[in-house]
Amino acid sequence: MFSQYFGHYLLNRGLITNEQLQDVLEYQEAVHVKFGVIAVDKGLMTSNQVNEVHEKQKQMDKRFGEIAIELGYLTEEQVEELISHQKQGHLYLAQALIDRGYMTMDEFSSALNDYKKEYSLSTEMFEEIQSGNIDALVENILTKDHKEIREQYGDYISLFAKNMIRFIDRQTFLKISNEEVHHSKWFVSQEITGSAPLFTAIAADDQSLLHIASNYAEENLTEIDELAKDAFSEFLNLHNGIYLVNMSNWGTELSMNPQKFQENVKVSGEFVTVTVKTQKGSFQLILSTNPEKVNIH
Numbered sequence: 001m002f003s004q005y006f007g008h009y010l011l012n013r014g015l016i017t018n019e020q021l022q023d024v025l026e027y028q029e030a031v032h033v034k035f036g037v038i039a040v041d042k043g044l045m046t047s048n049q050v051n052e053v054h055e056k057q058k059q060m061d062k063r064f065g066e067i068a069i070e071l072g073y074l075t076e077e078q079v080e081e082l083i084s085h086q087k088q089g090h091l092y093l094a095q096a097l098i099d100r101g102y103m104t105m106d107e108f109s110s111a112l113n114d115y116k117k118e119y120s121l122s123t124e125m126f127e128e129i130q131s132g133n134i135d136a137l138v139e140n141i142l143t144k145d146h147k148e149i150r151e152q153y154g155d156y157i158s159l160f161a162k163n164m165i166r167f168i169d170r171q172t173f174l175k176i177s178n179e180e181v182h183h184s185k186w187f188v189s190q191e192i193t194g195s196a197p198l199f200t201a202i203a204a205d206d207q208s209l210l211h212i213a214s215n216y217a218e219e220n221l222t223e224i225d226e227l228a229k230d231a232f233s234e235f236l237n238l239h240n241g242i243y244l245v246n247m248s249n250w251g252t253e254l255s256m257n258p259q260k261f262q263e264n265v266k267v268s269g270e271f272v273t274v275t276v277k278t279q280k281g282s283f284q285l286i287l288s289t290n291p292e293k294v295n296i297h
Contacts, residue, residue, distance in 0.1 A: 003028055003093045004173040004277075009115050016102050024096035025171055025279075035064045038082050039074065049073045057166055061159055061242050146176050149272055153287050156198065156243060157274060160285060163239045168215045169278040174285075177275040181267040181284055186224070188233045188261050190240055191291050194254035196247070199271065199291035202236055204283040211280035233259045262296065269294040 007025060010016045016024075036050035045068065056067045065079035074082075097103040103111075116126060149157075157174065164172040184203035192198040204212070206224060213231035214221045216238075221228045237259045244254050271288035288294045 004171055006112070006115055007093060008173055008175075010103075010111055013111070015107070015111055016097070020097075020100065020102045023100060024093055024102070027096040027100075028092045035082055039068070039078075042082075044078055044082075045073050058238055059242070059245070061162065061246050149176060152289055153272060155246065156200075156287065157285075159243055159246065160239060160274075160276075163235075163242065164276065164278075167235065167238075168212055169280075171279045173277040175275045175277070177273050177284075181273060181286060184265050184267065184284075186229075186232070186261075186263060187265045187267070187296070188236050188259055189286075189296065190236055190259040191257045192240060192244070192254050193257065194252070196252055196254060197289065197291055199286070199288040199294045200236065200240060201267075201286040201294075202232075202283055203267065203286060204232070205281065207281045208278070208283040211278055212283075229261055233261050265296050267294065267296055 004025065007016075007021045011018060011021050036045070036053065039045040040047055040050060049068075049071070053064055053067045053071065053073070056062070056071075057064065060067075062070075065074065065083065068074040069076060069079060094103075094105065094108045097108055098105055115121070161172060161174050164174075181203050185206065186204045186209045187201060189199065189201035192200065202212075209224060209232050210221055210228060212235055213228040216235045217227065217231040221231070237256075240256050244256060247254050267286065269288070270290055270293040271286050274285040274287070276283050276285055286294075
């Protein structure tokens, strides 16, 4: 995930173009190998064991390696060995930029150092982010410009980023936009109730709905039928279910109402908007700690 954020950092500073960014991210995706695939390739796990871990991830906010250790499929030493294959994601990005002639190694190194300084990334923090610690990345980004949002929604946004990467799209990029949602073609919402109420929703167009639905259902969906709508809605429900488990583990018991799917709605009121960019377009995550102040019509 760090490569997506650093890639957008380069884009926002005019060091590369949007077309160049998409090109190198596609290159990086082609060379990236998932954790479970590496484990099977090295003979450390079977395909059935990998699938079992993936199913467990739909119930709890834990990394693949953590669950594999708990189930007795991997040792801590083996997990560290596998993680080492995934730590150098930014180097794949660097190699792609250099191979394509978009940047020199010196230019890349200089930009990376500037990024670390701007976001106050210590060596230890950078290592944490490179090892897949999304909490560290999201917290660092939100702390810089959105301290209040981090305090109210940081845990939820961090978990959403993880679940997008785990279940939908490894090239997910989140940005606090606070854009008004004047109109949404497809809209799924769900209210979390209890001592820490939260309104949650996803506003998407055709392309984003099908992208989420296809990856969640694990089949290529090409039309917006009931299966696509259900898969789209169920992703939000699954994510919120894991969020409630996390909150319970932290001592706060919450409940959630059934998700509500709507078409062609307008949204107004008090809420935070997070723009979520994927390989197949963007959608908006809408959050509010005052559900009664969100108007859908």
